[in-house]
Amino acid sequence: MNKREVAKLYQDIEKRYANFDASLEAVQEDLNLLKDIPFDVAKSNFRQHIMTSDFPPKISQIRGRLGEQIERDRMRQQTAELFAVMDDAHSAAVPPPSGLKERLYARLGIQR
Structure with a gap:
């Protein structure tokens, strides 16, 4: 939604619930x-809320389940992108140079 x-939605809510804050500050926040x-x-979520509650709706009730679905989709996309980056890193990985482990142990004074 835009501002x-x-x-407009807040004005409609204020018509039904007189104690609802529909000020410009509330809209902006x-x-x-x-x-x-x-x-x-x-x-639609507000209309459903009117039928089931005597109290003004909260943000979560205005958003409804669609907000959860959008968030799940966003998280799914971020996870897929992270896995793609991890796969790229895995395919580009190479083993360390031979003898590196022994040189590190010698430098640290570790006997093996």
Whole structure:
């Protein structure tokens, strides 16, 4: 959602819940937490919330399960990228030069 959509949603919430803070400051503060959620999804989650709760919705209730799915997908993508980097590093790895272990032991004074 963009700032205008968050403000519209917050105005709708304030109509149903008089004690809800729909100020510009609240919109700006919460924008980063809601920017990855489509407006239609947030609106639908709010409609569902109206039917089941007497209290104003929290960010997690506005985001709904879609937020969790988006986060899982993002984490899955990051994991795949990390595994690709690790695979590249593994395929580029070479054994140490011969005699390195013995030279290190000798330098450290370790008898083997």
